[in-house]
Amino acid sequence: MLWRSVLQPLTWRRWAYQVMGGALLMPYWILSMVVVPLVPLPGDPTTRGLLTGGLALLLSAAGTFVTGLVPTVRVLESAAIRELVGGRLGERPAGPSADWPTRLRTACWYALHLHTGVVISGISLAVPPMVLVLLTFPFVDYGTAFPLMTRYDDLAGRLLAPLAGLLLAAALLGLIVITGQVMARMAPAFLGPSRAERLAEAERRADRLAERNRLARELHDSVGHALSIVTLQAAAAGRVLDTDPAFAREALAAIEESARSALEDLDHVLGLLREDASAKAPQATLADLDGLLERTRLAGVTLRAEVGEGLDGVPAVVSREAYRIVQEGLTNVLRHAGKVPVRLRIGTAGDRLEIEMSNPLPETAPPRRQGGGRGLHGIRERVTVLRGRMLARRHDGEWHLEVSLPLRAREGART
Numbered sequence: 001m002l003w004r005s006v007l008q009p010l011t012w013r014r015w016a017y018q019v020m021g022g023a024l025l026m027p028y029w030i031l032s033m034v035v036v037p038l039v040p041l042p043g044d045p046t047t048r049g050l051l052t053g054g055l056a057l058l059l060s061a062a063g064t065f066v067t068g069l070v071p072t073v074r075v076l077e078s079a080a081i082r083e084l085v086g087g088r089l090g091e092r093p094a095g096p097s098a099d100w101p102t103r104l105r106t107a108c109w110y111a112l113h114l115h116t117g118v119v120i121s122g123i124s125l126a127v128p129p130m131v132l133v134l135l136t137f138p139f140v141d142y143g144t145a146f147p148l149m150t151r152y153d154d155l156a157g158r159l160l161a162p163l164a165g166l167l168l169a170a171a172l173l174g175l176i177v178i179t180g181q182v183m184a185r186m187a188p189a190f191l192g193p194s195r196a197e198r199l200a201e202a203e204r205r206a207d208r209l210a211e212r213n214r215l216a217r218e219l220h221d222s223v224g225h226a227l228s229i230v231t232l233q234a235a236a237a238g239r240v241l242d243t244d245p246a247f248a249r250e251a252l253a254a255i256e257e258s259a260r261s262a263l264e265d266l267d268h269v270l271g272l273l274r275e276d277a278s279a280k281a282p283q284a285t286l287a288d289l290d291g292l293l294e295r296t297r298l299a300g301v302t303l304r305a306e307v308g309e310g311l312d313g314v315p316a317v318v319s320r321e322a323y324r325i326v327q328e329g330l331t332n333v334l335r336h337a338g339k340v341p342v343r344l345r346i347g348t349a350g351d352r353l354e355i356e357m358s359n360p361l362p363e364t365a366p367p368r369r370q371g372g373g374r375g376l377h378g379i380r381e382r383v384t385v386l387r388g389r390m391l392a393r394r395h396d397g398e399w400h401l402e403v404s405l406p407l408r409a410r411e412g413a414r415t
Contacts, residue, residue, distance in 0.1 A: 014181075106191060
């Protein structure tokens with residue numbers, strides 16, 4: 001297990017990160033060693049020496065902590081963690097410290113990084129020569145270079161020295177592996193997203209999900225309606241192809257137009273999902289209502305529409321959803337009632353947009369066509385989003401759909 005970790009490049013990138021911290025600590029240590037002699041310390045030389053070392057350590061720790069309070073330190077440390085340590089600090093690259101709790105966490109990490117790094121650097125410099133001496137002790141006389149070694153210059157010492165060298169090398173490698181792993185696990189707690197950043201990321205994720213759901217609903221309704229119209233138009237054209245070629249050509253032209261419109265919607269939605277700027281075409285609104293009604297009539301549906309004045313002043317979000325509601329309502333008629341007469345009334349009344357659609361219920365239900373839109377559930381979703389009202393019911397042998405939408409969309413509705 002140890003050797004497998006030692007052979008991994010990540011282990012040595014983590015070691016380089018720690019050594020880099022030790023190098024960064026040197027200016028703080030040098031500065032503290034310049035300042036400490038200026039402070040009068042009591043006691044004998046030994047006591048003053050200990051106090052000098054402790055005070056220098058305290059000043060260097062304070063200096064690194066204060067530096068860590070700088071907002072951009074978090075950016076630099078996070079980048080180093082991502083590239084060298086491999087720690088996951090969130091879905092987005094960490095930005096500058098935005099609040100004091102984040103600054104304090106970063107400052108603690110910066111001080112810990114630098115002081116841990118200087119310890120690892122010192123050990124990494126001191127241990128390899130010791131290992132080399134121990135491994136070669138049976139074969140080399142170190143009496144003049146290392147007088148201490150003469151104390152163990154016997155048969156047992158010369159036999160055990162190489163083993164001690166191997167154990168010391170293994171201890172150094174284990175320390176490098178373990179400290180790197182510990183720092184990788186601790187980094188998210190110090191440099192990871194704050195509570196406000198996690199909340200903002202959750203809101204962005206929810207917005208993206210809501211947008212994708214809306215686009216999927218748009219695509220399903222638009223293409224479903226187009227395919228329902230195309231199916232009826234193709235059937236009608238096939239029946240009169242020989243007896244009424246002019247009508248057949250008109251139906252085929254309508255099929256072409258419906259298919260082109262569906263392809264445009266498909267290309268638009270897929271472009272948005274790919275975040276393709278060139279695909280940000282405007283979506284269908286009530287300004288496109290005439291084309292929708294004409295394509296429905298060409299499918300063989302007798303459609304009597306009363307379109308009120310002032311629809312061009314309807315807010316964009318309401319206009320877009322109202323168009324889809326009318327489209328889905330017509331699709332439901334074709335799917336569930338067939339080519340029955342349809343009455344449509346749409347217009348503004350005060351501060352609301354009113355949509356009414358009705359059609360007679362057939363005595364026998366036509367064959368149910370698969371596909372199409374999402375029915376009343378899809379309409380209800382759109383109405384709910386805009387905080388409108390919806391009523392769908394059977395009455396006197398007819399199906400009635402009534403929708404009332406406020407012209408002032410609720411806060412947060414997308415335009």
